[in-house]
Amino acid sequence: MEVENVHFVVKNKPLLQEINLKAKTGELWAIVGANGAGKSTLMKLLSKELVPTSGKISFHEKDLKKYNLKELAQKRAVLAQQNVITLSFTVHEIVLMGRYPFYESKPSQRDLSIVDHCLHKVGIIHFKDRMYPTLSGGEQQRVQLARTLAQIWEVREGFILLDEPTSGMDLLHQYETFQLAREMMQKGYGVIAVVHDLNFALQYADRILMLKKGKIFASGTPNEVLTGKNIKEAFGVSVRIIHPDDTPFPVIIPEASSVAVI
């Protein structure tokens, strides 16, 4: 997935400017930045929910504009930031929606077994017959993750776009979600995820794109991008980055004295 000099403007207000990104399959990109930096807007452009005002986005070397939605749905899956569903669908029905691009009127046995497999994978098979609106926020998020996986499960060189995939999840499920994202990446998928927790980004991403006020502030490996200086400038928080002997990655700790009490 390649983004070349993309700008996105709404009512004369530039939300994104000069965005460049080249994400390959077999790579996990984390998009980080303060609230309002433009992360979700970029994810919407990557998923074709929005169209750039100028610049170009290509997917597998073809202009994203030239894909129809079904074709795109068979190659990439999106977990959006907001997934409000109040209708009385069961968990199974929601996850089966991930298979819609692959069947006409009736799901095949294969579709149904992929759905079960993804429900197992995300640890929610016991919710299969529950009504979706009765689940907690974190549980609903796991259902949406299972739907996203079900959509992409048999796609070769597919892309998974995750906008805050762990929002509402407890610590264990956050870890499991990032492990799963890495597992998918190792299977040959491309993964691009908006990540708020910089320690998760540091631990799990291959590459990081840091946005500030709609522009790229830094891009590169976690160690290159997640420096104390960059974090201070992009988030307004001083941090200490420590290197414990018993972890293979550094740990970012906010300096309490630098955070203003609201």
Ligand SMILES: Nc1ncnc2c1ncn2[C@@H]1O[C@H](COP(=O)(O)OP(=O)(O)OP(=O)(O)O)[C@@H](O)[C@H]1O
């Ligand atoms: N349709 C719109 N019209 C005007 N402003 C918009 C529109 N959509 C988004 N914005 C603004 O663009 C900026 C970027 O929004 P975006 O949702 O991409 O931020 P974000 O980095 O994902 O933030 P968060 O971390 O809070 O989810 C915000 O200031 C938002 O208010």
